[in-house]
Amino acid sequence: xxxxxxxxxxxxxxxxxxxxxxxxxxxxxxxxxxxxxxxxxxxxxxxxxxxxxxxxxxxxxxxxxxxxxxxxxxxxxxxxxxxxxxxxxxxxxxxxxxxxxxxxxxxxxxxxxxxxxxxxxxxxxxxxxxxxxxxxxxxxxxxxxxxxxxxxxxxxxxxxxxxxxxxxxxxxxxxxxxxxxxxxxxxxxxxxxxxxxxxxxxxxxxxxxxxxxxxxxxxxxxxxxxxxxxxxxxxxxxxxxxxxxxxxxxxxxxxxxxxxxxxxxxxxxxxxxxxxxxxxxxxxxxxxxxxxxxxxxxxxxxxxxxxxxxxxxxxxxxxxxxxxxxxxxxxxxxxxxxxxxxxxxxxxxx
Ligand SMILES: [Zn+2]
Numbered sequence: 024x025x026x027x028x029x030x031x032x033x034x035x036x037x038x039x040x041x042x043x044x045x046x047x048x049x050x051x052x053x054x055x056x057x058x059x060x061x062x063x064x065x066x067x068x069x070x071x072x073x074x075x076x077x078x079x080x081x082x083x084x085x086x087x088x089x090x091x092x093x094x095x096x097x098x099x100x101x102x103x104x105x106x107x108x109x110x111x112x113x114x115x116x117x118x119x120x121x122x123x124x125x126x127x128x129x130x131x132x133x134x135x136x137x138x139x140x141x142x143x144x145x146x147x148x149x150x151x152x153x154x155x156x157x158x159x160x161x162x163x164x165x166x167x168x169x170x171x172x173x174x175x176x177x178x179x180x181x182x183x184x185x186x187x188x189x190x191x192x193x194x195x196x197x198x199x200x201x202x203x204x205x206x207x208x209x210x211x212x213x214x215x216x217x218x219x220x221x222x223x224x225x226x227x228x229x230x231x232x233x234x235x236x237x238x239x240x241x242x243x244x245x246x247x248x249x250x251x252x253x254x255x256x257x258x259x260x261x262x263x264x265x266x267x268x269x270x271x272x273x274x275x276x277x278x279x280x281x282x283x284x285x286x287x288x289x290x291x292x293x294x295x296x297x298x299x300x301x302x303x304x305x306x307x308x309x310x311x312x313x314x315x316x317x318x319x320x321x322x323x324x325x326x327x328x329x330x331x332x333x334x335x336x337x338x339x340x341x342x343x344x345x346x347x348x349x350x351x352x353x354x355x356x357x358x359x360x361x362x363x364x365x366x367x368x369x370x371x372x373x
Pocket of ligand 1: 236237238255
């Protein structure tokens, strides 16, 4: 399939935006008096120039400018060259902000770990699946989680077949193959970070597979039936749009792909285990029947970002009781409750 990208225009835009960012970051760190002098249209007198040089030498402006470059390029040195009054309160948060802002200005999506790994703690308010920080409270834990409470197209949903729409629709073209991968316990689930050329083609776009993870029980329901588990395969295209394929798992025969993944099951939070090279092929996890449900929804974990294309494969695949137990013991319940449909279109496609 052809893969067109408006790169030259985007690059020019990125450079302009990068310049704007450097100016913005400079404004954060260089004293206001220096900014004002830089922007003053009238030519300074020799005495004013001399005063500026003396003030600059006394105030360490040159070092501030080095700091500006360091901060803009993600250097860890931010804050080390300034006085205490200008030191960012939280250097890590500052770097994250600058990185995300740079990506935004350059027209690129922010780094993936900030979208699909909300489990990474960035503040003091930790979300959970039960208790006072459970799903009912997510929208109030942090301003950036507000969509969890106010969003109108949230996931998961119950797929009621009496209201699904049928009609001409395209099949999902899967292109998965043997890949390198790492399995990690992030405290909310077991996640397999994929490192390979895996993708799907759907709705005119190629979506690259970034990671897959599991929920127990399954989050989405079909005709109010809850399945034992679900695998969510998270993809992203060149525009930063997300597409999640859900594979339902129910007890039955042992699953060879799950068997391989569970062989390297992390043993506790933040435990990361790399797989042997090229040993993860998720083709074997897909059901034979290509029928699927398609609708717009959200991430099912904070920040509950919307405009996610969901494709729930109708035919479940099996997983043995032993395989189920190995996951359930660590995650007895990591499923968000179903959310209102609010008139959304749910299509049945194959
Ligand atoms: Zn999920």
